[in-house]
Amino acid sequence: MEIKEFIEHFAEQFDDTELSEFTPETVFHNLEEYSSLIALSIIAMVDEEYGVALNANDMSSSVTIEDLFKIVKTKIND
Amino acid sequence: MINYNPFSLQDKTILITGAAGGIGRATSIECSKLGAKLILTDINEEGLKKTLELLDNNDSHCYYLANLTQDNDIDSLVAQIDKLDGMVSNAGVTKPMPVKFINKYDFDRILSVNTLAPVFLTQRLLKNKKFQKGASIVFTVSIGGVFTTAFGNAMYGASKGALQVFMKNVALESASQSIRCNSVNPGMINTGLLKPGTYSEEDRQKDIQTYPMKRYGEPREVALGVVYLLSDASSFVTGHALIIDGGKTLF
Numbered sequence: 292m293e294i295k296e297f298i299e300h301f302a303e304q305f306d307d308t309e310l311s312e313f314t315p316e317t318v319f320h321n322l323e324e325y326s327s328l329i330a331l332s333i334i335a336m337v338d339e340e341y342g343v344a345l346n347a348n349d350m351s352s353s354v355t356i357e358d359l360f361k362i363v364k365t366k367i368n369d
Numbered sequence: 370m371i372n373y374n375p376f377s378l379q380d381k382t383i384l385i386t387g388a389a390g391g392i393g394r395a396t397s398i399e400c401s402k403l404g405a406k407l408i409l410t411d412i413n414e415e416g417l418k419k420t421l422e423l424l425d426n427n428d429s430h431c432y433y434l435a436n437l438t439q440d441n442d443i444d445s446l447v448a449q450i451d452k453l454d455g456m457v458s459n460a461g462v463t464k465p466m467p468v469k470f471i472n473k474y475d476f477d478r479i480l481s482v483n484t485l486a487p488v489f490l491t492q493r494l495l496k497n498k499k500f501q502k503g504a505s506i507v508f509t510v511s512i513g514g515v516f517t518t519a520f521g522n523a524m525y526g527a528s529k530g531a532l533q534v535f536m537k538n539v540a541l542e543s544a545s546q547s548i549r550c551n552s553v554n555p556g557m558i559n560t561g562l563l564k565p566g567t568y569s570e571e572d573r574q575k576d577i578q579t580y581p582m583k584r585y586g587e588p589r590e591v592a593l594g595v596v597y598l599l600s601d602a603s604s605f606v607t608g609h610a611l612i613i614d615g616g617k618t619l620f
Contacts, residue, residue, distance in 0.1 A: 306498070306546055328542055 292341065292367065297360045300340055304332040315357035337363055375602040379404035382452060383599060386437060386490065387459030389416025391560030392509055394423070395588030396457055396595045401425040403596060408453075410435045410446060411460070437486035447493045452501050455599045456494065458487040459509045461529075463562060465521030476524045483528035488535055495543065502547045507598045508536050509591070510552040510610065516618045533610065540608035549607040551598045556614030557585045581616030 294315055302313040308324045319325055334345045343366040345359075353359040378400055385400070387393035389411035397407055401424035409432040411417050417432040424430055433449060435442040437460060462482045464475050487508060494500060513519060514526025515533045533552060540550040557576065568576070577583060594613045597603050612618055 326545070328545070 292360075292364060294357065294360050297363070298356055300336050301333060301356055301359075304329050304336055313356065315355060315360070317356050318354055319356055319359075320354070333359075341367060343367055374403075376596055376600040377403055378455075378596065378600055380406065381454035381599070382406045382408065383455035383457065384408045384410070384450065384453055384494075385457045385459065386410050386487070387461065387509075388420050388432070389413035390420075391459070391562060392555070392558060392588045392591045392595075393457070393459035394420045395592035396459065398423050398425075399589065399592040399596050400457075400599065401430065403600070405455070405599075406430060408433065408450065410437070412436045437490055438481040440489070443486075443490050443493055446490075447497055447499065450494070450499050453494065453499050453504055454501055455505045455507070456491070456500075457507045457509070457595055457599070458490065460486060461509065461511075461562065463522075463525040465563075465567060466524065467521055468523050471524055476527075479524045479528050480531075483525070484531045484535075487532060491535075491539060495539075495548075500543075500546070500548045503601070503604070504548045505599045505603070506536075506539060506543075506548065506550040507595050508532055508550075508552045509595070510536065510554045512554045512556050512612060512614050512618055515554060515610065516612065536610075537608045544607060549598075549603070551603070551606060551609045551611065553591055553594045553598065554610050554612045554614070555586060555591045556580060556612075556617040558588055558591055559585050560588055579617060579620065580614070581619055584615065586613060586615055 298313050302310055305324050308322055330350050337343050337345050341363055343363050349362050353362060383400055383405045385393055385397050385407055388397050388409035397409055397420050400407055407430040409417055409420060409430065414434050421430060421432060433446055435446045437443055460482055462479055464479065491506065510533050511529045513522050514529040536550055536552045543550060577585060591613050594611050598611065
């Protein structure tokens with residue numbers, strides 16, 4: 292799993308945020324469009340694409356997109 | 370002033386399922402008269418061709434033969450669509466049976482057509498971001514199952530009740546994108562939904578008496594409700610069930 296591909300999938304869950312806003316360092320909770328619905332969409336996307344079940348704590352403890360990527364990566368290897 | 374028409378659908382691209390007859394055909398005709406560009410779909414090609422012949426601006430519309438209970442057909446339909454300003458989901462079937470006699474085979478078929486097909490068509494269109502901002506989704510639900518209960522209507526009613534709940538969830542989750550989702554909920558309409566002979570003429574007359582307006586509706590009377598929900602006239606209306614039933618639910 293590459294972070295570039297993860298970020299693409301992550302960005303697809305948003306409708307109005309510019310693609311250039313999404314980098315490994317993006318603090319996604321601060322994105323204006325981020326909402327509880329988008330959080331649910333990201334959890335569902337990770338389940339669909341990577342077969343990994345994230346929980347609410349994984350989402351809230353991740354500050355950047357890369358933090359979340361690392362959690363997903365760890366769970367894939369578990 | 371003479372050209373003032375808040376219900377105009379000029380240049381809106383609208384997908385209509387179940388367009389080969391009944392409410393789907395009537396909706397297609399009204400939408401074409403108001404300037405929409407239509408993508409019609411159904412499993413019945415003859416019916417689709419006939420509908421196409423009845424439309425205004427004949428050459429700005431197209432049709433796709435599709436069985437929307439099949440995932441492959443949904444995917445290829447969605448792949449051919451660029452952007453939509455509206456969708457009307459009409460396809461529906463029924464088979465009246467008392468609860469004691471319902472069976473999985475018939476219930477599966479009714480749920481597949483009435484519920485799962487519109488649910489997954491909507492899901493794919495939303496996931497692939499086919500709806501433009503300001504787009505409007507309209508499900509033809511029914512008063513049956515949602516607002517009324519009738520003998521033999523358990524399977525149909527349950528399928529439409531599920532679609533009604535789905536409509537509200539689509540409305541909620543799409544609102545931030547200015548995509549609206551509503552339903553029309555007709556009473557009995559003179560269409561081919563019920564096979565001739567399902568009810569006796571006597572039963573039919575008795576049923577008509579339960580309508581305060583003492584008649585069943587015509588497809589066009591539902592189509593014009595759909596037009597309202599598709600048009601910018603209803604731009605602040607979402608999650609709404611528009612009952613079109615000649616007063617049936619007043620009782």
